Amino acid sequence: MAILSSAASLVNKAVSSSSRAQLRTIATILFVDASGIDGQLLKPPAPDPEPEPEMEDSPGSLQKSLSQRLSRRVNISDLENYVRMALQSGELQRQHALFARGQTQPWDYGRLPENKSKNRYGNLVAYDRTRVVLKKLPGDEFSDYINANYIDGYKADKFYIATQGPRPTTVVDFWRMVWQEQVSVIAMLANVIENGKKKCEQYWPELGKEETHGAVTILTADVSVFADFTFRHFNVSCKSKKRKVSHLHFTSWPDHGVPFYPQSVAAYLKKLLLTPRGTGPILVHCSAGVGRTGTIILADICLRMAAAEGAVDILGFQQSMREQRPNMVDNLEQYKLVHLVLLECLVEEPSSYPCDDTLPQLINMLNESGTLYKQFKRLQEVQWLDQALKPPSGAQVDKARIPQPTNKDRCSNIIPGYNGRVYLTRYPLEDTTSDYINAVSVDGFRTKDQFIVTQFPLNNTVGDFWRLVLEKNIPLIVVLNEIDMSDKSLSMCEFRPLADQPLTPVPYLTVRLKQQSHNAIWSVITYQLTDTSVTTGLPQQQIVRMLQLSGWQANCDLPPNVNTLLQLWQEVERLYSGKCPILVTCL
Template structure:
């Protein structure tokens, strides 16, 4: 309380009286008392201020760990420092057990002063903001709706997404306990109390009932999904306890263990043998790798109960970037088809790293596909709002939100393009007819949709760079058919001082792996040496030639020795033998570098298959018989090596894409007994929009497959299959 002190103006003393000596003494005493009171008051207030500040500092430090202090509504998930420095180590390096006592213990949190009231351990949930639902979108209006939202820019998808609640909505008391802190991978992603998975506690560990996982409702089914974070070191055992306790038979993994050099998820299985987690033993019994995903089968059982094991299948999608949507929706839709094709009685666990971004997007898309099938409409925003009542930040970015709409449209436009062998002929017959009186056939409609879905949102990554530089222009046979830098193979060996790393070529995928093929143009006079540099640098052992040599085309060059040997700089190509088949010539060469000291490593056999039935000026071959022979002859060499197969036609995009698509489709048929021509063509278009540029090429894939299936069903002995 402020004290007012009035300073009186000095007055001369009055005439001296008998008591005049007492007055100065009294005044002096009063002044000293007042000054003492002032000094004491200042000291008292200063001490109270310091105590309050110290208490406030403690409270702030504790609250800094709370999600509720997040300031940016659309901020990315901030990664929590792991309690374990060896979080990246594979489980098998820890004696096949995750229950060792050598793990670091979490440091105790600083305690506030005893006289200060302790702040709340769990922040108060966010006061829900008013949420304005948007009307459901009829599926036939979806394309126009997406175009409208994209044209609206910031007022379109982003504006709708920002209406979603983004912070904590419900208590997460259990997740916030000090004993559970290390089980949370991120500081701002906890499991709500009301929706969390409650594990059966382990003996002597009352806090072992927590895992960062939540029930999420489906379109019609309550608690259909389990959304989970990617396990860290502290929660490795818990994911398998949850799988066992809840009868889970499907795990959908949407992250890779390490992405961009950062640990996103501990590998919670062993690649070679059994591993123990708490009282669970997990054994990997099968692994199959595909282009976009990997399938793994595990047998799990409790210790001492080997006779009561269960089969759990993991569906691991491997090509989804963190914090972003996939570039194209069709590979993910195909993955979801594989997941949903197996109807199993158990529950499904879905996880990425935080268990909200990719996980939320997957769940929303799966549920909306179900709503689309049942009602012919979708309510994406409303479904995400409901998900966020059970788990924070589900669908983490506006780009992921927009991607859900793009994926729904892609699914609606394409329909089911997977055809089993027993119905393939009927499906193909229907595709060749007009639909409902329309002028275009079903085949033409599919090819048109292929073009629409092949437009990449990443425009910059689709622009050629090296291909259009002045020094490389004359290396392109056609200036409108050139590769992008992200897809082209680089040349390393130099023959002359002005050689660079460019050749007009693209890495192309197969059914199971990326970069199985290198598609390129027929070498020109000035690029023959570059062609053999390509073969040498990428250790290729097989060349497939799909065009004929036109003697009237002076740009064509017979790039191989017809007898003896030829040399290009340090590279020597020797003809070993020539074998003739109907429509096919097979040649064997030895390729070596005469300047290399590594005589055996730099020398190998290269086999060339030349196909004679496809003139460069014709859209399709004169007969498909030779194509079936070519596919059969070139399959075995391709399977014996991990090196890419060099495939070329006149331009490197037309006939080349047909061959690569057919090889992938034959592999798919062997595994699934079904084929998806649309998907195979689209995978090539994802590399370059110019791949399979003709509807004739697209239709040819169907026709060759029909001949292949007829050959399989034939009793004729001359069927090479």
């Protein structure tokens, strides 16, 4: 559980108490470092566009930059209302439309024949004025070019480097740049492979391994994996000199989109904020180095401004970035995301608490003061935030992917959303609805899609339930309710095999009870699944355990003893192999 930063107030602006608390936290992260390292804060990512087909320059194709300086300063106390109204009125769309895509500054050097192959995308080239100039290698006149630009920060020149994901032929240049510019923090916002396409070369070795690129040697010393990001520490050396580099890799940014919720980006930013940047720029890259890269840099700049002035100017800094590298914050959804992430960081109440001996006392205080109730009520008040990044009603989306209430749903108002829905293989193939099950994927703290949550099976969905277990290779089913077959009002059905009676939920699948054990808190039942649909002709067998909690009746909101949930969680940890999803179900 994350630990909240405590801080003295460094901001004297008139803002709300919750905003003031957030600003204190950010200001502390930014300026509390007494070691001489320039403590600074770091921000979120946004998705790369699929670059347009490369086009040759034609007379008059070089667009002029906006001649007037743009600005829209918003005090933090007004930020929530401003963002809400700007989304509803289309103001953010009008602002983003002020910046034309494509070239607005000379980029002649990067378009030279000797340098053209160094650009991942031919229509995204480093501007001449702000490009990072590498020291030339002996005998190579053009070895000073890399597709990277300096980006100014909040009252700080060249605070960032925005660059593309390295190509196989530019990995050496990438590490030359890291060493030359004394980079201590690399923020990576793309995956090596996305939707089957290579988006970036893996320029680092696996844990405990060492690689040498040119004169620079990299050792991956440490790796920490979480649901939305992976943090690595590199030991980097060159000519007997050694440095440490932090690699903060956001791994859950969907290709051609934005993260489903800004909270994941905010959590990544907090880690980024706590990572000392040393004396060099923060290096930020995705694939093209403009969309996701621009989003994280823009949010970071605004958070630094908020800590210093109690206000943000997203529009003004967006203009500045576009003058230093093309297409920064490439699309409208990324521009919206910046605003939502700033709300999450600056306005929303903190909801993480220290997991230590003071936690029980803290929880009692939060409950008695009404804070927990206010937090729960706040979730309803900000439902508009959850809709902000969803496709508009008139947008072209796959209507077939948006489920409608069916006879497979226990409750017509509880159906899977557009994102996170779990799909089954069609069976039978001609039944276009047979891929549907009322289930969604849920992230764990360290593992993406660690859980699948579903309803208790109905008579007509028992086959779907066990197909889900088989297809997703579920090792553990957690049942949170007592199963009372005598209560006809609950539409209960027997979806488990009996000791002497195997279950055949679909023709190719048989489920057998193998063993069971019981105690006062739960039961553990082991089943064997036999799948005869495999093309090898040999039945495939799978073992799955069911952990059923005792005593929690279907008509009760809470279990009889809250401590049993902690004991249940500990048993889940013991039984879980950590490879495939855990299936969790209740009425």
